[in-house]
Amino acid sequence: MTMTLTNTGLIDLSDTTVREANATLQAATEGAFTLANPGGKHALACGLQHPVSVTIKGHTGYYAGGMNKLAEITIEGNAGTGLAENIMSGVVRVTGDASQSAGATGHGGLVVIEGNASARCGISMKGVDIVVGGNVGHMSAFMAQAGNLVVLGDAGPDLGDSIYEAQIFVRGSVDRLGTDCIEKEMRPEHIALVAQLMDRAGLYADPAEFRRYGSARQLYHFKIDNAGAY
């Protein structure tokens, strides 16, 4: 059953199923919605394809804001595993912390985590921009293909392991770089990019304090010297 409200309203998850809530949000073409009492439920506000605004009042479970297109989703709390996984466009914001694999495989749009993100943030990202106010856990940006990961705090071990062409900017310390991930020169255009991404995220720090990391490109090209092995 889809609820009667279309383009605005309060959805209370203590008396509405996640399926009903998501069907309502997916049917709306514009407007602003509030989800009350999320209680850590999974798959909230997933698959939205229109420019609606959604505010979730509390902590969410797995895959919140997944597959988002055009919508602006704000979670006032923490998010579980797989926040905004496979985001295509729009914005998914968390005011607290996000669990592992935030922004995984995201193709576009913006993911903002005002607190910390745990392990594997931006794993296999394909064009999404991710801005984290705090720290990111181990193996963040693993196999990241495109897009930008901006971390205002520190990064855990094995940052950017097996990275392709995504760019990582970290203001604090990096515990250990992953295989084939190296530090690169921070040129003026990178400082401008970091400033612009922080501005969109509403998080602020001196963009000149960031260091840039990316692929050494030793891992993903076939080495012709190895041709004889076949």
Added chain:
Amino acid sequence: MCGIVGLFLKDPALQPRLGALMAPMLAEMTERGPDSAGFAIYRDGAPHPTLSCLGPLCTDWKAVAASLTQATGAAVEVETIADHALLRVWGDLRAARAHLIETFPQVTVTASGEAIEIFKGIGDPMDVARTFGLESRSGTHGIAHTRMATESAVTISGSHPFSTGPDTCLVHNGSLSNHHLLRAFLEARGERLQTENDSEVAAAFLAWRMREGDSLKQALHAALNRLDGFYTLTIGTRDGFAVLRDPIACKPAVLAETDQWVAMASEFRAIAPLPGVENARIWEPEPGVVYSWGGEARAVAA
């Protein structure tokens, strides 16, 4: 996949409601482990040395108690619930446990200690909770588990929590890869295991370390070095409570703390129903970091 919940009460006023607070937590984790469940309760009040046992419904528990009395000289009272029996033993618990395992192969001793009681069963977690009256139980802390069997069969002996040492128990989400080696190592050092389950090996490892004099914290640091595989563990001792995730941290965990309680769960939704949660400090435990509360007191080498 498995579900874990744990609740450690700081506010004694909540102790009569321990089970009532834990039951909704367990219910919320049913989807993570619908095939079996179990829980450990650390009773409040005076110490009461107890062996928690399970056996076939036809088990003559009075005969078991009589044999125990004969063997150890200790008076034994019996309380039965479904296929479980709580044997109140006024004597050496370690000897009593060993005697039961030796003499009654059909009986499993699920726990031994002055405060701990463990109940477990196959099937819907809330059926298990109802059968053993979780909601009406009081205590200082408790941990519970919902199981989705991966490494071994859906049997009652595969249900968590596991306990091999006095007042120590463990629930585990994950799988260990070196449990065969560790089992032989621990058995050579006198640990008595009763199942083929990998998680029981982790419990036995901690019991062994604490019998050797480690505090819970020290035992968990030792576990970090010796356990190989995936694990999120929640551990209870007589007066302690701890959480440990392996360094890769694939298995989820959330911790929450208020002035009244510390709660652990695989997912936040199991913590969401707790009173005062809106003011709780909530965080994801870091990989390879030991989190512990309560006494650093050593486990009694019973």
